[in-house]
Amino acid sequence: MTDRTKIFYPVEADLLLLTENLKQLVPARHPILYAAAEHLFGAEGKGVRPAIVLLVSRTTMPNQDITQRHRKLAEITEMIHTASLVHDDVVDSSEVRRGIPTVHSRFGNRIAVLAGDFLFAQSSWYLASLDNLEVVKLLSEVIMDLAEGEIRQGLNRFDTSLSIEAYLEKSYYKTASLIANSCKAAAVLSEVSPEIAENLYQYGRHLGLAFQVVDDILDFTGSTKTLGKPAGSDLCSGNLTAPVLYALEEKPYLEAMISQEFTQSEDLEKAVAVIKESNGIKRSQELAAYHASSAIDCLASLPPSDSRQALRDLADYVLIRIY
């Protein structure tokens, strides 16, 4: 099973409904925000997070249909994710994301800050309307973690002494927390046992970390066309990821190259070449594979179903992009 659409087959109809609902979130009376929302929710490469929530929902409700609350939770995860991307693009002054101009570059800082705030606010409000305090706490934690992750990434720019542990912690805050906590929240809405809820949290945590490590590998091995940005963009902005940190252990002279902060474009090319020649990519692949397989292990206690299979396939699929 290699195709994303095939993996999401058990929740295909759910995802169509979700996309329609998300597009209707921002009322037409706010013309610019409306354009921003169309732009945001219409973009490709979206929908992984709600798909995971819907799959967990279906896996934990084996003999009945999922509820409106499960569906709303899936929408909330996409809203929170989108809000954080919009503000990240302001913070990082990014012009494009996955080849598409960012809200900030297309509509300006003003609209990007407002659109992000509006989506965060709307997600908090939706969250409260789920009438489940545990779910509110899980997702509020996520919003905190996203801010914390962005701050840590900012603080650690060009810090070559960063450990792999600190990198994984930052990756948890920035990427895995949303997936882990929303998997657990879906399980809580299905009223499963605390053990199963915890297993699903761990599934999401490992999957999210695998996602992030894979993205960080692709920043070196992907082409400008598939990435929608030049290779080495993270490194260039001082965001030191797994391939760099492993390469630094092997080739300490990389430290001096990084500490120059790539004021000359050929310096970046040289550093990227050093990293690609090192074992940094291979060790990062192993790290991603470890987290993907740990994710699959967390599903063992769940009853077999198409949805559970899809959650396993997804963990395998994450790795396909880097092999």
Added chain:
Amino acid sequence: MTDRTKIFYPVEADLLLLTENLKQLVPARHPILYAAAEHLFGAEGKGVRPAIVLLVSRTTMPNQDITQRHRKLAEITEMIHTASLVHDDVVDSSEVRRGIPTVHSRFGNRIAVLAGDFLFAQSSWYLASLDNLEVVKLLSEVIMDLAEGEIRQGLNRFDTSLSIEAYLEKSYYKTASLIANSCKAAAVLSEVSPEIAENLYQYGRHLGLAFQVVDDILDFTGSTKTLGKPAGSDLCSGNLTAPVLYALEEKPYLEAMISQEFTQSEDLEKAVAVIKESNGIKRSQELAAYHASSAIDCLASLPPSDSRQALRDLADYVLIRIY
């Protein structure tokens, strides 16, 4: 009773504790955010919103001490208020607020967006930890309303057909919603009857509207020194407030002046002079007085106490600045 410190006397000790707690919110390991937080929570003119929450808490807990939850709610209102100011300053590109350089002008857009997100996130998380779903809903509504208010203000720039009703609605979203909903939330934490909770909501709504109308009058009648910005700043940015809207009814030629959007600085001075000569200021004073006295009426059903008296005095005090 004319002095703000005297009015807040019943919650003086509570406010000192609150200020200390707020300063400790942002851990020292985030040096720039820490500086931003010191800057934010250290600024003068702060603390009205938490003072109101604490006074409502004490008024509704006449025979016992207020709880930790009441205190946390007061902190949350200040966090939400501060977060929204920080983002408003990015959106409006403001350089100073009450004479103090904004976070955005001092630390840049990047830190201002992050600091605002961090405070919003932390307030959502604190809110969930109050373990009261009704309170979560009330304050989530506020975060939505703040975004809605800022968006409306943006959409209605230089719109001379704006009605006073639409202006008051925008003012509710931007200013009164936080005070109204946090007054009600304090009452809910005190487990009062739904009627009393509603009265306190209305108290906050009227007080918040009075606050906003007074601020909008001062934009014309205050000096640069007391305002910390030049007179007519709102008008200059296209934010048409009560004095302008009333003046437009009386002097329709003002419409043409406003529709030029003040590209020449003498145009602004002329328009400010026309507004000050009109009955716009007087009618705005009457509007503020109406809301201040309506606020006081909402307190009738509460048992007399120092705190209730302070809530009444506060509504009177709001008006003192404009007479």
